[in-house]
Structures are given as structure tokens and as C-alpha cells.
Amino acid sequence: MPARRVNPYKVKLHRFYSVQELAECLGVHKNSVRTWQGAGLQAIDGKRPTVFTGAVARAFLLARQTSRKRPCPPGTIYCFKCRAPSAPALGMVEFIPGMGTTGNLTALCETCGTAMHRRANETKIAAIMPRLDVQIRQAPSRLIERAPASLNCDKPKD
Ligand SMILES: [Zn+2]
Incomplete structure (x- = not known):
């Protein structure tokens, strides 16, 4: 299930939040808050049940959003x-040309085997995927462009 986008500014800086309250405030399931805890969201020490300060929660969520926007190395x-x-499994990457010079790099995740995609400019492949042998897939659009030309050749002359 894809993670829901949350608005860190819904968290009030000078409030205290239980797991349930923080989840409700942001419109997410309690499990999301538990996941954030695992990812470094700090609760107030020694409190049961778990309590977060609004300031810490907001800072955590803002930092998380910023790190998501960082481009992949x-x-x-x-x-x-x-x-x-993630690095491509077996160092295998394929480039599927799209419109103009941009297209999609596709590879399998080295860790879990899931198909990964990344938009890329064909002229920048060497910089994005250094030391990797990127296979460039034949663009289907070029094949379609050729078809009418061959048909024209078969037409009888008037
Ligand atoms: Zn993976």
C-alpha cells in the first residue's frame, strides 16, 4: 500500500500527541506512526503510553519529505x-526511449527483485549509470514511422 502524503503543518508545535492522536491529526493509520518510530521519530522518554511532542513530530516529518525529494545517487x-x-541486479539496466530524448531507465532491484523505473534523458545515461552497460531498447515509434514508407513503395505508379 503506498504511503499517504501527510501535512507536517497539521501537527501543533506545543501540543503532546499519543500514537492515536498523531495518527488522527495527520489522517493516517496508527501503524504509520509506529513505522515512523522505527524510522527515527523520537517519543518522550519514559512515558507510557508513547507520547510525542508536536515539535519533534513535525521536524521528523519535514526532514522525511526533504530526504524523499533527494535524487537517487x-x-x-x-x-x-x-x-x-537501489543498484540494478547484475548491473543490468535497460533504457526505453520515450518522447524526444527522454525515456525510462528500467532495472530490477538488487535487493528485492522488484522492477524499478527512472525517467532519464538519453544524453545523460552515462552520468546517471556510470560503469553500467545500459541496453537501449529499439523505439517502437521508429518502426511505425518506417511502415508507411514501405507501403508507398508497393503502390503502383499512376
Ligand atoms: Zn527493492
């Missing part, structure tokens, strides 16, 4: 299953 594609940039 060279040689990696973002894996949505691992939720992290």
Missing part, C-alpha cells in the same frame, strides 16, 4: 518496495 534507481535507492 548515480548508479541507482529508487525502489518503491525497499523505499530506498
